[in-house]
Amino acid sequence: TAHFDINAIRQQFPALDQQSNGQPLVYLDSAATTQKPHAVIDTIRHYYSSQNANVHRGSHSLTASATTQFEQAREVVRAFINASDSKEVIWTRGATEALNLIAQSYARSTLQPGDEILVSEMEHHANIVPWQMVAEQTGAKVLKIPMLPDCTLDMTAFAELLGPRTKIVAVAHVSNVTGTRHPIEAIIEAAHRAGAIAVIDGAQAVAHEPVDVQALDADFYVFSGHKIFAPTGIGALYGKRALLETMPPWHGGGKMVEKVSFDGTTYSQLPGKFEAGTPNVAGSLAMAAAIRWLEEQDRTAAEQHIHALRQRAIDGISAIDDLRILGLQPDTSLFSFVVDGVHHQDIATLLDQQGVALRAGHHCAHPMMDALGVSGTLRVSIALYNTEQDIDQFIAALHKACSLL
Numbered sequence: 001t002a003h004f005d006i007n008a009i010r011q012q013f014p015a016l017d018q019q020s021n022g023q024p025l026v027y028l029d030s031a032a033t034t035q036k037p038h039a040v041i042d043t044i045r046h047y048y049s050s051q052n053a054n055v056h057r058g059s060h061s062l063t064a065s066a067t068t069q070f071e072q073a074r075e076v077v078r079a080f081i082n083a084s085d086s087k088e089v090i091w092t093r094g095a096t097e098a099l100n101l102i103a104q105s106y107a108r109s110t111l112q113p114g115d116e117i118l119v120s121e122m123e124h125h126a127n128i129v130p131w132q133m134v135a136e137q138t139g140a141k142v143l144k145i146p147m148l149p150d151c152t153l154d155m156t157a158f159a160e161l162l163g164p165r166t167k168i169v170a171v172a173h174v175s176n177v178t179g180t181r182h183p184i185e186a187i188i189e190a191a192h193r194a195g196a197i198a199v200i201d202g203a204q205a206v207a208h209e210p211v212d213v214q215a216l217d218a219d220f221y222v223f224s225g226h227k228i229f230a231p232t233g234i235g236a237l238y239g240k241r242a243l244l245e246t247m248p249p250w251h252g253g254g255k256m257v258e259k260v261s262f263d264g265t266t267y268s269q270l271p272g273k274f275e276a277g278t279p280n281v282a283g284s285l286a287m288a289a290a291i292r293w294l295e296e297q298d299r300t301a302a303e304q305h306i307h308a309l310r311q312r313a314i315d316g317i318s319a320i321d322d323l324r325i326l327g328l329q330p331d332t333s334l335f336s337f338v339v340d341g342v343h344h345q346d347i348a349t350l351l352d353q354q355g356v357a358l359r360a361g362h363h364c365a366h367p368m369m370d371a372l373g374v375s376g377t378l379r380v381s382i383a384l385y386n387t388e389q390d391i392d393q394f395i396a397a398l399h400k401a402c403s404l405l
């Protein structure tokens, strides 16, 4: 479209401009991690070239400036998800660490034996295992919200599972396997009616749709920077202030304390209480740069572009013998498929030899693979920097791979 200049976008991602195994690289693995635009790479370079200092500590100009930028970056994240207060944004290493923080601070300090945590069957391991760990520690139980054959959640079963013992409901906003967009608005509302809190794993959502945590009324919402064009090792936890205020710290160290003495230690206010130790300052600044970059794009046009490319890919491969797309969803950025009788890894290897990078495997979602009755899938995930040529090279490569296997 006129608004959407794919060439201009692509030029901002240096990593896309390379060969892989003698072919132009076709990067269809953005759900695993996105490539980074110059705006982000330059922010990191600039930070370490001229701004680097520890934050919230010393008393010189460089540290004061780094601290200001670090807190401004938090404000960028706050605005990105429309939290009401930047104190509700906690820096983490990513979605995984944020979910562990909720489990080990909120859940560990509130759950009683017999309490129930409802977790969808379609979750990434990052939104399952931390709950199993805290269940073990507290005597609570993890119950699964089952999936229907079309790879959507069984909302009837969910309604039946909800009860007075339900304390936490944890679901993804968007599935990393099928791109299923869960009805989190309804899930959050139902959780609240049952007296439970709702934890939303937004790792696959934030790159593709504007999120408003206040409109959603989510209690916690987590995501990773590296899936929205920022570096690895940085992410964010949003939590309602009233919850965060009552939660105990989980990591101990510098910055999370007010006063340390061997007679007893008092803890910092939010957000410092949950940010022990020297943070990933460059990562925070780069995450803010990534968000600013994303918000400068025409996001509606970008999604239309992504959906059109996905449809092109699906149309181009659907005639392949024994190929099945699993739980095909409308208007999303990714899809998973299998070719019956052929191992997914063998296909991925042949695609890789033709320059096509995608993810083959269980996608850190063993329970969902079990529910689907497969050991793994191939996943095509598309970002705004992908082109029709990428898709056509993928289609040709897959036809060739399947004819060889």
Ligand code: PMP
Pocket (backbone or CB within 6 Å): 031, 032, 093, 094, 095, 096, 097, 124, 126, 127, 172, 174, 175, 176, 201, 203, 204, 224, 226, 364
């Ligand atoms: N949840 C979902 C839905 C994901 O796709 C991922 C990343 N694959 C994660 C959680 C974990 O994110 P990270 O590894 O960045 O902590």
